[in-house]
Amino acid sequence: QVFTEVYEPPVTDGSGSNRQGLRNGLRLLKEAGYELVDGVMTNKDTGNRLDFEYLYVDPSSERIAAPFAQALEKMGVKMTLRRVDTSQYIERMDNFDFDMATAVWGQSLSPGNEQREFWGTAAADQNGSRNVVGIRDPAIDAIIEKIIAADSSEELAAACRALDRVLIWQYFTVPQFYNEVDRIARWAYLERPETVPLRGIDTSSWWYDEEKAGQIKGR
Known part of the structure; x- marks a missing residue:
């Protein structure tokens, strides 16, 4: 699937009523060992409610996080929005002390060593690293080394596309939005x-x- 199927993000009508997405979410949660008990998404083995915290510092994040929390609530999942000041945010992110947060991995036109810091196993346990996802995957490490050792632009492009596909198909993140233009x-x-x-x-x-x-x- 990773190298044979093109990833396509879910598409909705933008109304905020995503019934198909909710059905898919409920199905996946059931497969993962959860069930709805009196409207609360509960772990079948432990009986614990499925809840987590979204950590943020910029109030503008609320316009994206709040609708997401409302959608999760319809499935019995509780997402608490936790806004902290800048110093707290930096400390908690540096120490991986969060459940969910917004992250940006800015890329250059010639990716290289920085990919180790973004996705490499060695960076997963280094406080303050950019691997906030905590990825530890030998296959990803191997692709990163191919990117760094690429002898031509063709090799570099092929390795970067491979890394992109692996990262996308493992669903490490929830993409927020994308706009192909800058409005100035x-x-x-x-x-x-x-x-x-x-x-x-x-x-x-x-x-x-x-x-x-x-x-x-x-x-």
Whole structure:
């Protein structure tokens, strides 16, 4: 499945009423040994309720986390939103003291050694590492080494695609959102090059057009 099937994320109508997703979630929880008892998702063996904490520091995270918590509640799962200050957040993340949190792994145009820090087994137990997921997988370690040792752009691309597929299909994370465009408002007197750098938006390449600025001021 990992190398023969293209991963496609779930698609909904955006209404917030995702019945099919809830049914799939209930099925997976049942397969994992849970059952609904009086509306509460309960472990069949221990009798404990399925609950966990979402740790965050930025209040803007609530617009994504709150609907997620509401959807889980419909399945009898309790997700507590825990907002902490920056120092607490850093300390808890560095010590892997959390159930769920938002993480970003920024990538370069030429991935390399940093992948060990992101997904490597050696980083899983290093406080403060970027492997906050705690991944310990020899197969992933081997792919990372292929990325680092790649002798050509073709080898690098193939190894990166392999790593991407393995990470996606193991469901280590819950993707939040994606937008293929950057929406930026600018004054008409600010000009920018027609060709955008591969690294994305670069405001340092913009320039001030004195003629256009004069036209605007004269209005």
